[in-house]
Amino acid sequence: MKEKLNRIVEEATSRIESSDKLDVLNDIRVAYLGKKGELTSVLKGMKDVLPEDRPKVGQLVNDARKAIEDKLEEKKAAFEKKVREDRIKAETIDVTLPGHKPVSGHKHPNTIALDDVERIFIGMGYEVVEGPEIEYDYYNFEALNIPANHPAKDEQDTFYINSDIVLRTQTSSVQVHEMEKGKLPIRMIAPGRVFRSDEVDATHSPSFNQIEGLVIDKNVTFADLKGTLAQFAKDMFGEATKVRFRPHHFPFTEPSAEMDVSCFKCGGSGCRFCKGEGWIEILGCGMVHPRVLEMRDIDSEEYQGFAFGIGLERIALLKYEIDDMRLLYENDVRFLSQF
Numbered sequence: 633m634k635e636k637l638n639r640i641v642e643e644a645t646s647r648i649e650s651s652d653k654l655d656v657l658n659d660i661r662v663a664y665l666g667k668k669g670e671l672t673s674v675l676k677g678m679k680d681v682l683p684e685d686r687p688k689v690g691q692l693v694n695d696a697r698k699a700i701e702d703k704l705e706e707k708k709a710a711f712e713k714k715v716r717e718d719r720i721k722a723e724t725i726d727v728t729l730p731g732h733k734p735v736s737g738h739k740h741p742n743t744i745a746l747d748d749v750e751r752i753f754i755g756m757g758y759e760v761v762e763g764p765e766i767e768y769d770y771y772n773f774e775a776l777n778i779p780a781n782h783p784a785k786d787e788q789d790t791f792y793i794n795s796d797i798v799l800r801t802q803t804s805s806v807q808v809h810e811m812e813k814g815k816l817p818i819r820m821i822a823p824g825r826v827f828r829s830d831e832v833d834a835t836h837s838p839s840f841n842q843i844e845g846l847v848i849d850k851n852v853t854f855a856d857l858k859g860t861l862a863q864f865a866k867d868m869f870g871e872a873t874k875v876r877f878r879p880h881h882f883p884f885t886e887p888s889a890e891m892d893v894s895c896f897k898c899g900g901s902g903c904r905f906c907k908g909e910g911w912i913e914i915l916g917c918g919m920v921h922p923r924v925l926e927m928r929d930i931d932s933e934e935y936q937g938f939a940f941g942i943g944l945e946r947i948a949l950l951k952y953e954i955d956d957m958r959l960l961y962e963n964d965v966r967f968l969s970q971f
């Protein structure tokens with residue numbers, strides 16, 4: 633009996649030694665220790681053993697089982713160690729390899745310029761509001777003191793959806809919506825897209841962006857307008873920037889003006905950038921026309937206001953020295969990646 637057990641253990645050991653896969657070890661376990669395994673069949677033969685010999689034989693069988701189990705465990709551990717080592721080897725990182733630089737997006741020059749304008753006016757206590765791009769003719773024109781048959785309606789080359797509805801030609805329409813809310817004082821800017829049926833060239837596009845500004849309060853004067861816009865120009869283009877106002881005409885403001893800033897390239901002495909003028913036109917502005925206030929039931933004796941309209945693209949073109957507006961819309965990554 634003892635010899636038979638020894639033979640079984642030896643045979644199992646050699647099979648375990650020569651196994652090359654974890655699966656094979658399982659097969660061996662089943663073949664020797666399983667329900668129908670060789671060692672189990674020896675145990676089944678115990679009934680033929682004399683009762684006084686049974687404890688001794690039982691001990692021998694247990695020893696054999698233990699020997700095979702130990703060998704299996706040992707081999708299994710060796711396998712697992714090898715698998716682990718192989719994996720670590722495969723996962724080794726060569727820290728000397730050059731890295732992959734991730735390509736990240738960034739803001740469009742228009743957005744950068746708008747962020748700057750918003751930051752400056754929010755800093756002065758203005759609220760940023762929005763209005764509809766598709767607008768009633770009334771809000772775009774009549775409520776801004778541009779009656780039917782007014783030449784400004786033709787000048788602006790409006791896209792009409794039907795006789796009452798237009799694509800707004802100016803963000804000034806948002807002024808009307810703000811005044812309609814009936815809450816005074818008002819201190820707002822309204823950035824947004826406007827539409828005019830212009831041909832595309834270096835300085836025109838059928839769709840571009842404006843930033844409308846409106847202040848309505850008691851005792852507002854042209855001096856407030858000048859002070860506010862002069863401060864804006866300094867914050868936007870540099871502390872040394874000077875401003876000048878030239879008389880102009882807009883139907884919804886009286887008096888009206890256009891504001892120039894001193895050329896931030898040459899400081900005013902004249903250069904190619906400012907076409908030798910020393911000044912660059914950046915916005916239109918004026919005191920809100922009393923009729924515009926009265927149409928919204930605001931007492932123009934008690935309340936006054938000023939308004940301004942900034943071309944966002946104009947600011948972006950100036951600030952980043954871009955000489956063709958089309959570049960802002962073509963989304964050529966070679967151009968955009970410079971900002």
Ligand SMILES: [Zn+2]
Pocket residue numbers: 895896897898899900901902903904905906907908910911
């Ligand atoms: Zn200049």
